[in-house]
Amino acid sequence: MKKNTIYTIAAIFILFILVFIANNTLDSYILRILNLCAIYTVLGLSMNLINGFTGLFSLGHAGFMAVGAYVTALLTMPVAVKQMNFFLKPIIPFLENIVWPFLPSLIFAGIISAIIAFLVGAPVLRLKGDYLAIATLGFGEIIRVVFTNTQSITNGALGLKSIPTTTNLWWSFGTAVFTIFIMVSLINSSYGRAFKSIREDEVAAESMGISLFKHKVLSFAIGAFFAGIGGGLLGNLIGAIDPLMFRFTMTYNILLIIVLGGMGSVTGTVISAFIVTISQEVLRFLDEAMIPGVPALPGLRMVVFSILLMAVVLFFRHGLMGTREFSWDKLRIFLKKPLAKGGNK
Amino acid sequence: MTLELFLQHLANGISLGSLYALIAIGYTMVYGILRLINFAHGDIFMMAVYFAFFGFVTFGMPWYVSFIVAIALTGILGITVETLAYRPIREAPRISILISSIGASYLLENLAIVIFGGRPKTFPQIAMFTDMVQIGNVHIQKLSFLIPVITLALLFVLMYLINKTKSGMAMRAVSKDFETAKIMGVDVNRTISFTFGLGSLLAAVGGIMWGLKFPSILPLMGVMPGIKCFIAAVIGGIGNTMGAVIGGFILGIGEILLVAFLPALSGYRDAFSFILLILILLFKPTGIMGEKISEKV
Numbered sequence: 001m002k003k004n005t006i007y008t009i010a011a012i013f014i015l016f017i018l019v020f021i022a023n024n025t026l027d028s029y030i031l032r033i034l035n036l037c038a039i040y041t042v043l044g045l046s047m048n049l050i051n052g053f054t055g056l057f058s059l060g061h062a063g064f065m066a067v068g069a070y071v072t073a074l075l076t077m078p079v080a081v082k083q084m085n086f087f088l089k090p091i092i093p094f095l096e097n098i099v100w101p102f103l104p105s106l107i108f109a110g111i112i113s114a115i116i117a118f119l120v121g122a123p124v125l126r127l128k129g130d131y132l133a134i135a136t137l138g139f140g141e142i143i144r145v146v147f148t149n150t151q152s153i154t155n156g157a158l159g160l161k162s163i164p165t166t167t168n169l170w171w172s173f174g175t176a177v178f179t180i181f182i183m184v185s186l187i188n189s190s191y192g193r194a195f196k197s198i199r200e201d202e203v204a205a206e207s208m209g210i211s212l213f214k215h216k217v218l219s220f221a222i223g224a225f226f227a228g229i230g231g232g233l234l235g236n237l238i239g240a241i242d243p244l245m246f247r248f249t250m251t252y253n254i255l256l257i258i259v260l261g262g263m264g265s266v267t268g269t270v271i272s273a274f275i276v277t278i279s280q281e282v283l284r285f286l287d288e289a290m291i292p293g294v295p296a297l298p299g300l301r302m303v304v305f306s307i308l309l310m311a312v313v314l315f316f317r318h319g320l321m322g323t324r325e326f327s328w329d330k331l332r333i334f335l336k337k338p339l340a341k342g343g344n345k
Numbered sequence: 346m347t348l349e350l351f352l353q354h355l356a357n358g359i360s361l362g363s364l365y366a367l368i369a370i371g372y373t374m375v376y377g378i379l380r381l382i383n384f385a386h387g388d389i390f391m392m393a394v395y396f397a398f399f400g401f402v403t404f405g406m407p408w409y410v411s412f413i414v415a416i417a418l419t420g421i422l423g424i425t426v427e428t429l430a431y432r433p434i435r436e437a438p439r440i441s442i443l444i445s446s447i448g449a450s451y452l453l454e455n456l457a458i459v460i461f462g463g464r465p466k467t468f469p470q471i472a473m474f475t476d477m478v479q480i481g482n483v484h485i486q487k488l489s490f491l492i493p494v495i496t497l498a499l500l501f502v503l504m505y506l507i508n509k510t511k512s513g514m515a516m517r518a519v520s521k522d523f524e525t526a527k528i529m530g531v532d533v534n535r536t537i538s539f540t541f542g543l544g545s546l547l548a549a550v551g552g553i554m555w556g557l558k559f560p561s562i563l564p565l566m567g568v569m570p571g572i573k574c575f576i577a578a579v580i581g582g583i584g585n586t587m588g589a590v591i592g593g594f595i596l597g598i599g600e601i602l603l604v605a606f607l608p609a610l611s612g613y614r615d616a617f618s619f620i621l622l623i624l625i626l627l628f629k630p631t632g633i634m635g636e637k638i639s640e641k642v
Contacts, residue, residue: 057440123627129439130382131626134575138619141572149612248568252451259444299458306452313445314433 004328012177019169031169032237033281038172039233041273042179044257045266046226051255052263053187054219055199057129059251060120060136061227063143064113066246068228069235070147070154071109073163075100076236081162088158089151102166106175106232113228114221121220125213128202140251147243159242160235167237175233176270179226183266186222195219199264256309261319268321280305349482354605355598360489360558362597363496367551368574369581369589370503371544377520377584378540380439384446385426386548387571388453391564393419393549394468394556395461401469408471416549423545424538426453432534450571457564465563468556475557492554499547500590507586512539520584569615576622582635591633596621 022034043065050058074082074095082091090096100108124135147154154160186192194215197205206212235241257276261268286300312319368390375383396418400411430449434441474488507513515536518526527533555570556562577596581588596618604611625632 051440055440057443124623127626127630130376130380130443131579131630133443134382134572134579135619135623135626137572138576138622142616142619145613145616252447255444255447263440297459299455299463302455303452303459306448306455310430310445310448310452313441313448314430317434317437317441 007328015173015177019173023169033278034169035167035172035237036234037274037277038169038176039167039230039237040254040257040277041176041270042172042226042233043230043254044261044269044273045179045183046223046230047254048258048261048263048266048269049183049186049195049226050219050223052258052265052269053192053199054195054216056125056216056220057133058136058220058223059133059248059255060140060143061254062246062248062250063136063140064117064224064227065231065234065250066140066143066147066241066243067113067116068106068109068231069241069246070160071112071228072102072105072232073160073235073241074098074153075105075108076102076164076166077160077162078164081164084162085155085158085160086152088155091155092152095153102164102171102236106229109232110225110228113231114225117221117224118217121217125216125220137248137251140246140248144243144246147246154243157243159240159245161240163236163239163241165236165239167233172233172237175229179229180266180270182226187266191215191218196264256305259309259319260312262321262323263319264323265319265321265325267324267326268319272320351605352483353485354601356483356485356489358598358601359594360492360597361601362594363493364551364555364558364593365570365574365577365597366590366593367496367499367547367554368570369577369593370500370586371548372575373578373581373583373586373589374516374540374544376578378516378537379431379435379442381431381442381446382575383541383544384443384571385430385449385453386544387567387569387574388450388457389419389423389426389545389567390548390552390555390570391457391562391567392422392453393545393552394562394566395457395564396549397553397556398466398468398562408469412553415553416546419549419552420542420546423541423548427538427541432537454564454568461564463564465561468560468562470560471557486558488554488558492558495550495554496590499550500586503543503547503586506543512536516540573615573618576618579622580625580632582632585632585634588632588634 022031026034043061047058047061050056075098077085078099079097082096085091120136120139124132124139127135148157150156187195194205194210197208197210198212198215202212231246253276257272258269260276261270261272280301283301283304286304287298288296368386371386371389372383375381375386393415396415397411400406400414401408404411406414426449430445431442434445474486474491476487477484478487478490505513507516515526515531516539518529518531519533519536523533526536573596574593577592578589579592580595581590581592583589599621600614600617603617604614
């Protein structure tokens with residue numbers, strides 16, 4: 001076994017020990033934030049695969065998350081809770097008595113998301129750049145409109161409440177580690193190189209024999225799969241979902257994460273998922289009254305975040321990491337000679 | 346459905362279509378010149394409504410003064426957004442500018458929430474515009490006649506500006522070929538600012554009329570019309586001013602008639618335009634009036 005693999009396994013082991021300690025010592029508020037960090041890592045990675053690695057500017061992420069969250073919630077809710085939720089119009093009989101455990105529900109949610117991504121992607125991915133952005137944005141909105149109107153399946157605008165809150169640190173961090181593993185393996189495979197070549201130059205990639213359609217749809221579907229799982233984790237963490245949760249703002253938050261971390265860097269996404277999620281909580285004081293006599297300005301926090309995104313795009317276009325990645329070798333070089341220039345040797 | 350009812354819906358559709366057309370022109374001009382979806386355009390439109398609202402209600406200006414001030418401020422806002430958010434990264438990859446425009450849009454929305462408050466406000470109803478007129482059995486707001494007339498008048502002025510003046514010639518040159526226009530002595534920065542200003546002015550006029558027609562105003566009101574008007578621009582053939590107008594009318598009339606004829610689908614009203622967009626992109630990606638551009642390698 002290679003040395004680096006051992007390091008990685010050791011790091012994951014230490015992470016899980018930390019999770020164990022955190023789970024038993026920290027209060028529920030901090031646990032909630034940590035859960036969100038891990039879930040946003042999953043979501044950021046899935047969006048980065050589509051936008052950062054394959055170069056498809058997709059803005060439909062909230063739509064896939066909505067699909068995942070609804071599928072997971074509907075599959076895991078006990079029969080009694082379903083009856084309580086659907087008081088306006090009864091739920092369709094097909095869904096009424098299904099109760100699945102969490103893991104199969106999550107995976108099923110991911111698969112449904114991926115299938116929808118395939119159905120949407122097959123026609124839409126022929127479009128380029130801006131058109132793709134607006135079409136996928138449109139798709140995200142359509143999903144929301146559909147969910148608001150299908151009263152007997154999704155409970156419409158009322159949303160679903162009392163979803164079993166199964167998600168805990170083990171689920172969220174477990175999924176995050178699994179997602180990182182899959183993403184890193186995928187990106188270093190021949191598929192990953194094909195994705196990157198499509199990002200760099202579509203025409204050149206196609207003339208080298210890479211099937212644009214196949215790889216674009218594949219990247220889109222895998223991204224949607226993890227977005228669905230992330231959405232499912234989020235729904236079962238918060239315990240209540242409604243269509244308004246999955247507005248464009250949700251996509252925007254994830255976009256902020258991948259832009260800040262660097263489009264095309266797994267490491268960057270992980271770091272910035274934590275930074276963005278934690279700072280969104282830390283900066284909550286901005287919404288409250290700070291100076292006596294001056295009334296509180298609710299929403300100031302989001303202004304700060306919009307300025308942050310603008311600043312990153314305008315002045316640090318490559319984000320924290322650009323397309324660079326963490327590796328044990330680089331760390332070792334850095335530890336030996338902190339001031340020497342790193343790089344691939 | 347009776348003829349009267351149909352005419353009433355048609356009048357509504359035409360005035361909504363005119364509003365869409367006014368906003369869509371801004372998208373199409375900016376896209377034509379910078380190849381950029383200006384996501385902030387819908388929020389510039391929203392700001393115009395608030396400017397007019399505050400001029401009229403808070404500062405007690407007569408309506409025509411407040412409207413003119415609002416239109417002027419919106420033009421300045423449009424130019425400011427371009428200067429701060431798009432100009433510094435004009436040479437960067439397209440995706441960066443697109444993200445920057447999403448950021449600008451989000452910033453304007455959140456600023457509006459902080460400054461104007463998140464609760465809906467009621468736009469002043471000015472009797473001159475909002476009174477009803479009765480023709481036979483059809484009741485139509487005066488506004489429904491005024492909106493298409495103003496739109497067509499503005500379109501006429503705009504066409505003159507683009508086709509007959511020097512600034513218009515510069516705009517056309519920059520949209521055809523950025524670099525060559527520069528070599529030929531066109532002040533590219535000024536031309537782009539001019540385009541943004543012009544688009545924002547039209548959005549402001551549209552916004553004020555929107556406020557009179559749909560008086561409940563809130564900071565996120567620009568999002569949906571913004572996206573829909575971009576769709577209108579794409580349907581008409583992006584980069585083509587006449588196309589944007591045609592797309593706006595198709596979208597506005599189609600949306601109203603869909604709800605009128607199939608009330609069961611009224612919940613899907615917002616989805617209608619997106620389905621139309623996807624169909625257009627699949628079957629005629631260049632839009633109704635667009636020219637086919639072959640890709641150069």
